[in-house]
Amino acid sequence: MGVLSNRYLLAGIAGELLLAAVFVCASPFRKLLGTAALPTGDLLLLLPYPFIVWGSDELRRHLIRRRESDTPQPG
Template identity: 45%
Template sequence: MLIRSWGYLGVVSAALVMGAFFYVLWRGGWQPGRPTGEGLPLRGTYITATTATFAGIVTCQIGTALAARTDHAALRDIGLFTNPLLLAGIGFELAFTAVLVYVPILQDLFGTASLPLDVVVLIAVFPVLVWGTDELRRPRRRSHR
């Protein structure tokens, strides 16, 4: 059952991340069929969109990690702060992602771009959405034990 749950969370995460990717492209003026290759006007928009994809994957994984702590019990029952190593890992992963996204020398090395505030706010909601969709499925899983 846990594997099927992770597959479901993967689908939710993929939809959120692809939504962020296309949101960034759209806000940058991209339309289907417009090229984004090297030296073209939309290249920067494309780099920002792929960076949003990377950061979105990271934030979705946070939601998945919180959801995967238990298969049947609600997070409120086990507590958000009962696994300090998980919280330390999440803190490290967020700090590391911020460094890759915002430090200029690393942007050049890894092909990332600074994310605008609206995109940061958008992807900051992803952990709650991923965890929340799993939480909504838990009562059904509890009844089928």
């Protein structure tokens, strides 16, 4: 499966990001929940982490597939 092939997952991620933005940026929610926006420097620092997690998971999957293909099949 490709990264962009699961429409429901992409819609869920987009909805989650939108909801988080509303909770942080909309004044009534900020007051109700006690949230505040992060400084830009902190946001930039966090930017590579989703790619690191995704890349490490893809590497793990690759290693599992390679190990399974290297094991002799019975019969």
